[in-house]
Amino acid sequence: KAGVTQTPRYLIKTRGQQVTLSCSPISGHRSVSWYQQTPGQGLQFLFEYFSETQRNKGNFPGRFSGRQFSNSRSEMNVSTLELGDSALYLCASSIGLAGAREQFFGPGTRLTVL
Amino acid sequence: DAKTTQPNSMESNEEEPVHLPCNHSTISGTDYIHWYRQLPSQGPEYVIHGLTSNVNNRMASLAIAEDRKSSTLILHRATLRDAAVYYCILRDGNQFYFGTGTSLTVIP
Numbered sequence: 001k002a003g004v005t006q007t008p009r010y011l012i013k014t015r016g017q018q019v020t021l022s023c024s025p026i027s028g029h030r031s032v033s034w035y036q037q038t039p040g041q042g043l044q045f046l047f048e049y050f051s052e053t054q055r056n057k058g059n060f061p062g063r064f065s066g067r068q069f070s071n072s073r074s075e076m077n078v079s080t081l082e083l084g085d086s087a088l089y090l091c092a093s094s095i096g097l098a099g100a101r102e103q104f105f106g107p108g109t110r111l112t113v114l
Numbered sequence: 115d116a117k118t119t120q121p122n123s124m125e126s127n128e129e130e131p132v133h134l135p136c137n138h139s140t141i142s143g144t145d146y147i148h149w150y151r152q153l154p155s156q157g158p159e160y161v162i163h164g165l166t167s168n169v170n171n172r173m174a175s176l177a178i179a180e181d182r183k184s185s186t187l188i189l190h191r192a193t194l195r196d197a198a199v200y201y202c203i204l205r206d207g208n209q210f211y212f213g214t215g216t217s218l219t220v221i222p
Binding site: 004033035042043044045056057058059090092098099100102103104105106107108 | 145146148150156157158159160163165201205209210211212213214215
């Protein structure tokens, strides 16, 4: 069974630009969660989607948004990029809502904002 | 807020048991306790999770205090491959709180 895949793996953008990251969950998984990992803040929860609906949301500004498609694939968008958005963005999938289920993480997308 | 507190680092000798503690004094009654670990340059990997009772799987055991305000991840025989950052995770309202994790060093 293929694992969680994320594209692209590396990305370099400049301040003010926007970026879209993609996540393909494990087949049959309906929940996709997104996390931001930085050396200073550690792993922080962004949001969780289940059956195309955002079910949970972390404390991030509205510049961070996401969506989930009918095939459970998910995209995350960051608009008006800031230097502080440089981070590893991780996506995780689970069969049901992540609170009571095992999550499987992808390798992440390394975003660098110059 | 439901938060977790873990020691920053721990060391263990290879092939000895390791007990990784986590305090979560504000946990709510329905929140599961999750443990993940992260090896360098990889995404986090699921280890175990539980609600009230102690749990065992092929990787580890999870001991949950009766009042659920703390838990302990037990690696029965540490190997060099177990060197990683271990995170104790709770749901905090509508989001998940990872905490800073415990960096485990395994000494050959």
